[in-house]
Amino acid sequence: MIIAIDGPAASGKGTLARRLARHFGLHHLDTGLTYRAVAAALLARGLPLGDEEIAISAACNLDLSRLDRDVLSAHEIGEAASRIAVLQGLRDELVRLQREFAGREPGAVLDGRDIGTVVCPDAPVKLYVTASPEVRARRRTDELLSKEKPADYASILADLKKRDERDSSRSVAPLKPAEDAHLLDTSEMDIEAAFKAAVDIVEQAR
Ligand code: C5P
Secondary structure, X not given: OEEEEEOXXXXXXXXXXXXXXXXXXXXXXXXXXHHXXXXXXXXXXOXXXXXXXXXXXXXXXXXXXXXXXXXXXXXXXXXXXXXHOOOHHHHHHHHHHHHXXXXXXXOEEEEEOOHHHHHOOOOOEEEEEEOOHHHHHHHHHHHHHHOOOOOOHHHHHHHHHHHHHHHHHOOOOOOOOOOOOEXXXXXXXXXXXXXXXXXXXXXXXX
């Protein structure tokens, strides 16, 4: 059983993926963290973000069991991740690790940008989770404020739009719904309603 979940930044796909994995007893991989971990390793060592060989060697040392969103959540890391995500050789290596993870028994939920289109094109259930940029920026702002971190709605909105644009317009594995993905627009839904809608979609597909 593989559930592929894609969508733009702060669409709520991560929360949904975690909850679906728990509900159906599956493993979960937030693939954004694989790009973030490579970016963080390069930033920490002051290495260039555009060098494919260096990025690939950082990817080869990744331990998927040690990825932690709290450690990798910084804004600069997300930006750097989106920059290195255009390197085809790096993507090939990360996709290889992600597919290995997807093959674990009894199955897995993977969330990211290209799961339904590239990583697991044969997944029996694909969801494309989205929400308007304004709603996503509001959620991200509230999330940061609830953790007592600084958050400015206007700059968060501008950054989200910039990152969406970069992720959707790149030539390699651009962010887009797979043809057979179920669209889930959560602009008007809270997390409980979104979760229920997602469970219904998965149940129907099984
Ligand atoms: O999901 P998250 O914001 O952590 O992802 C960080 C960046 O990693 C994204 O903006 C995107 O450029 C890249 N990414 C990707 N493919 C994935 C997951 C993330 O290109 N499957």
